[in-house]
Amino acid sequence: MPGKKYINAKKLIDNKKIYSYHDAVKLVKDIAYAKFDESIDIAIKLNVDTSKAEQQLRGTLSLPHYFGKTNKILVIDDSISEEEAKKAGADFFGGEEKIAEIKENWLGFDVLITSPKFMPKISTLGKILGPKGLMPNPKNGNVTKDVLKAIKEFKKGKSKYRTDTYGNVHIVIGKKSSKIEEIVENIEYIVNFILSKRPSTVKGDYIQSIFISSTFGPSIRIK
Numbered sequence: 001m002p003g004k005k006y007i008n009a010k011k012l013i014d015n016k017k018i019y020s021y022h023d024a025v026k027l028v029k030d031i032a033y034a035k036f037d038e039s040i041d042i043a044i045k046l047n048v049d050t051s052k053a054e055q056q057l058r059g060t061l062s063l064p065h066y067f068g069k070t071n072k073i074l075v076i077d078d079s080i081s082e083e084e085a086k087k088a089g090a091d092f093f094g095g096e097e098k099i100a101e102i103k104e105n106w107l108g109f110d111v112l113i114t115s116p117k118f119m120p121k122i123s124t125l126g127k128i129l130g131p132k133g134l135m136p137n138p139k140n141g142n143v144t145k146d147v148l149k150a151i152k153e154f155k156k157g158k159s160k161y162r163t164d165t166y167g168n169v170h171i172v173i174g175k176k177s178s179k180i181e182e183i184v185e186n187i188e189y190i191v192n193f194i195l196s197k198r199p200s201t202v203k204g205d206y207i208q209s210i211f212i213s214s215t216f217g218p219s220i221r222i223k
Contacts, residue, residue: 005033010218017221021184024212024222025174032176032214039067039215040174040183044194045208046167055199057169058162060141064189065182066157067175073154074098074109076118077147088148089155096121102128109134111154113142133160169194176214187212187222 009031019027025040032038048055074092075085082093092098092109095118102125112129114122114136122129122136129135136142140160144150161169171190174183191210198206211219 006216006218009033013218013220015221019220019222021187021222022180024220025180025183025187028212028214028217028220029176029180032217034214034216038176038217039172040176040178041213041215042171042173042187042190043211043213043219044169044190045210046163046169046194047205047208048163048167048199048202050163050165050167052201054201056163057194057197057199058137059139059197060158060160061171061190061193062153062156062158063171063173064185065174065178066159067178068157068159068172069110071110071154071157072108073151074112075147075151076112076114076122079115079117079145080147084148085151088151090151099125107132107134111142112136113144113147113150113154115145115147116143119143173212 012031013027028040032040046057048057050056072091073089074094075090076094076098077085078095085093090113094101099121105128107128112122112134116138119136126135138144141150141153141158159171161171163169173186173190191207194207210222212222213219
């Protein structure tokens with residue numbers, strides 16, 4: 001059952017109204033009632049059939065303003081030196097010895113970056129990395145010939161996105177303390193990005209609805 005603070009916050013939202021980006025962001029910040037700096041998320045409902053592989057959206061994007069946590073990056077590669085990797089932002093670096101550590105269930109990283117050369121060996125870690133969402137994938141940009149570039153992008157805040165079973169995409173777009181203009185820019189970027197990824201087999205309206213909300217607050221529908 002919703003708490004009193006949630007109910008009071010929900011009363012301030014006009015459910016018959018579809019808000020502009022600016023008005024919605026201002027309102028969601030105003031009604032965020034938790035004592036900590038709540039995250040602000042966007043949820044985009046898409047008209048896709050996720051049972052069809054070609055209609056599943058998955059990959060990475062770099063927002064104009066990043067407010068998520070700083071990724072701990074593991075690089076498994078031999079095309080660059082450890083010094084180069086660490087200078088670019090990697091936290092851990094190695095080769096087959098790191099693969100051996102992962103086989104012993106070491107998972108002290110958020111992103112694993114590698115080159116195509118190492119993927120046959122890393123693919124043996126599927127049962128360990130797969131359930132944790134840590135398996136490198138070319139679509140995510142962490143299997144690449146330009147390892148240094150990938151390290152810098154993920155360290156700056158390159159984020160993963162994917163449709164869930166119901167065709168929704170959820171992404172963190174800011175914090176309660178963030179500037180309204182920065183969050184609005186992130187929304188504009190995400191909407192245009194998702195539009196650019198429209199599968200060719202989708203018929204009719206592609207984006208069905210967009211909502212934003214704080215961690216504990218009610219959702220607000222935006223245009």
